[in-house]
Amino acid sequence: MIKYYYGGKIGMEIFLEKAFNGECIRIRYGEKTKTNIIIDSGTGIFAKTFKKLIDKIIQNNEVIDLLILTHIDDDHINGFRRSISNINGKYIKKIWLNGEPIQYYNNQTHSPKNIGGLVETIRTKGINLITPILGGTMERIGEADLTVLTPRYEDMINVSRKIERLTPHGECNKYSLSFDELSIIDEYKPDNSNTNKASISFIFSYEYKNIAFLGDAHAEDIIYGLSRYWNGKPIDIVKLSHHGSKYNVNDKLLSMLGSHKFIISKKSAVHKETIGRLLSYGESVEIYCNYKWWTSVRFFTVQDKSKYLDTNKLKMFVIGQDGIVIE
Helix, strand or coil: CEEEEECCEEEEEEEECCCCCCCCEEEEECCCCCEEEEECCCCHHHHHHHHHHHHHHHHCCCCECEEEECCCCHHHHHHHHCCHHHCCHHHECEEEECCCCHHHHCCCCCCCCCHHHHHHHHHHCCCEEECCCCCCCEEEECCEEEEEEECCHHHHHHHCCCCCCCCCCCCCCCCCCCHHHHHHHCCCCCCCCHHHHCCCEEEEEECCEEEEECCCCCHHHHHHHHHHHCCCCCCCEEECHHHHCHHHCCHHHHHHHCCCEEEECCCCCCCHHHHHHHHHHCCCEEEEECCCHHHCCCCCCHHHHHHHHCCCCEEEEECCCCCEECC
């Protein structure tokens, strides 16, 4: 949990759930009346925990004011899809989901085949389903403003006519290279997933804080959305796109975002190129995670540790139950 204080009181909390290699983030804020926004719901094995999260909010006499399902890949949507039958719809006021046209979901290799059934179930439960959500959408939820950056309408239409190619996830072991060595051979290649291209990304603005939640959106589309829809105010912290994938972050995007604080939601190790790009952009970088994934492999070389970790040019944090305060 990340905590922000206003006037000596906790004004906003960000919960980064342990959703395995999926994603589920909850924002809770408001001075008098608490507002809850949930972003994505993790994988299918996270479904029971997702249901407990909903129950906890209800038991606290609160509701889910907005559930944002950024796109239809199973690591973002299956927690909700597998638990919705046991959830009372009256406690979810609104859902953002690019859930129509139905042909958009045919033949997806990495996405639930029965998304149409989910859309039907949402409506049967009387939940207000808002679709499509496109770049340029602006909405006030409680005391916060949301500015949607992606997707573009033409991307939504185009992706409905294409079949997502199954991208192999195998990677050669680059952890043995230091960040400095890796920077010499690092070459940015953009994400080619069609469902990711249709992902909702947005900026959450509350009090004087602006937080970018980038879903799994393509870097090029986020850049377009920032240049067209954002007011240019500083971004305090960024939830990196696609679990910190090297295919979804580039130098131009980092320059436009202008933040040195990042959130990564992932259980296994991220691409080392991603962290290297963050370091090459900022003088100091802070990364907040829900798992200590860098210990699962020998992620940092001796040179990395002495040059970046020991000098605090790179700070790694795991967000536990007690939370962490970000200034």
